[in-house]
Amino acid sequence: MSFSRIRGTGGYLPERIITNHDLERMVDTSDQWIRERTGISERHIAAEGELCSDLAAAAARRALTAAAFTGRDIDLVVLATSTPDQIFPSTACLLQERLDIPRNVIAFDIAAACCGFIYALDVADRFIRTGGARRALVIGAETFSRILNWQDRATCVLFGDGAGAVVLEAAEEPGVLATRLHADGRQAALLNVPWGVSQGYDRLTDNSGKITMRGNEVFKVAVRTMGRLVNETLQANNLSREEVDWLVPHQANIRIMTALARKIGFPMERVIVTADRHANTSAASVPLALDVAVRDGRIQRGQLLLLEAFGAGFTWGSALVRY
Numbered sequence: 001m002s003f004s005r006i007r008g009t010g011g012y013l014p015e016r017i018i019t020n021h022d023l024e025r026m027v028d029t030s031d032q033w034i035r036e037r038t039g040i041s042e043r044h045i046a047a048e049g050e051l052c053s054d055l056a057a058a059a060a061r062r063a064l065t066a067a068a069f070t071g072r073d074i075d076l077v078v079l080a081t082s083t084p085d086q087i088f089p090s091t092a093c094l095l096q097e098r099l100d101i102p103r104n105v106i107a108f109d110i111a112a113a114c115c116g117f118i119y120a121l122d123v124a125d126r127f128i129r130t131g132g133a134r135r136a137l138v139i140g141a142e143t144f145s146r147i148l149n150w151q152d153r154a155t156c157v158l159f160g161d162g163a164g165a166v167v168l169e170a171a172e173e174p175g176v177l178a179t180r181l182h183a184d185g186r187q188a189a190l191l192n193v194p195w196g197v198s199q200g201y202d203r204l205t206d207n208s209g210k211i212t213m214r215g216n217e218v219f220k221v222a223v224r225t226m227g228r229l230v231n232e233t234l235q236a237n238n239l240s241r242e243e244v245d246w247l248v249p250h251q252a253n254i255r256i257m258t259a260l261a262r263k264i265g266f267p268m269e270r271v272i273v274t275a276d277r278h279a280n281t282s283a284a285s286v287p288l289a290l291d292v293a294v295r296d297g298r299i300q301r302g303q304l305l306l307l308e309a310f311g312a313g314f315t316w317g318s319a320l321v322r323y
């Protein structure tokens with residue numbers, strides 16, 4: 001058995017920015033309402049024809065460069081998304097040729113909505129620890145702008161597009177110290193895209209392929225569940241809050257992060273926040289936030305990170321990482 005370590009991180013945000021003021025011209029909303037209720041000021045939106053794999057490839061290239069690897073060094077690709085380019089092949093497979101990743105590797109997608117990256121990290125870590133892979137690309141990439149109802153002010157102001165990636169490598173010391181994954185499908189109705197291919201294209205109407213959410217109820221479940229998750233992760237690993245250098249949470253809403261920090265007694269100064277500029281990029285949000293804080297020098301080698309996310313399903317999970 002070995003462990004996995006993060007060798008490099010990368011992120012990519014599409015060029016086009018939509019500000020809250022832009023949204024004021026599209027739906028009955030205001031910059032003030034959006035900032036007060038969510039902390040979000042702007043979000044990046046993929047260009048016409050720019051797909052999930054384009055965002056993922058750009059983030060992955062940056063992570064490979066940061067790790068001083070090329071695609072040829074990779075033997076596992078795990079990509080989390082709810083907005084793939086195609087039904088199949090998986091977006092992970094679509095990246096292989098573009099990134100010069102060898103033909104005989106393992107590559108697949110994971111769907112766990114906003115918790116997808118934590119699921120992907122857990123799976124890649126298990127491959128590496130059991131000798132099934134040595135160098136993995138773990139990616140979260142989303143084009144949520146394509147599943148937003150741009151007439152629904154309750155949801156269209158909350159999300160953005162982007163991708164984040166990490167390169168994991170087998171190592172003698174962890175790295176990824178522990179991961180926890182959970183799911184409970186009983187409240188699927190609170191947050192979903194109600195259409196899927198198995199229902200048939202004849203049932204796809206204008207808005208059936210778009211996000212619906214009972215935001216108020218999701219908010220309460222998210223804070224309660226993530227609070228429990230952080231405490232359970234720390235207890236299971238005999239750690240105190242003080243030993244964690246950085247909390248890197250899913251970037252759904254700054255109010256959710258503030259409420260969570262208050263609930264678990266964690267100072268906001270040690271919480272990485274990117275939702276103000278990225279909005280909620282679903283499976284991309286945690287690796288993007290991680291990459292931002294690595295590149296701006298806040299996250300340093302040797303520090304202890306607690307990554308956590310909550311998403312549709314519901315799915316939720318955490319990863320304790322010695323960076």
Ligand code: ACO
Nearest residue numbers: 029033037114153154157215216218219252253310311312
């Ligand atoms: N602009 C102006 N008014 C709005 C907007 C908007 N964009 N959206 C809703 N409103 C109105 C509502 O219609 C409502 O009006 P009413 O009182 O006349 O009926 C009023 O604002 C209050 O609406 P609430 O939904 O109660 O507002 P709340 O304070 O709960 O904030 C929000 C809404 C921001 C969506 C919040 O509930 C939230 O963040 N929930 C969690 C959502 C989330 O993050 N989901 C994703 C997490 S999981 C994942 O990432 C997949």
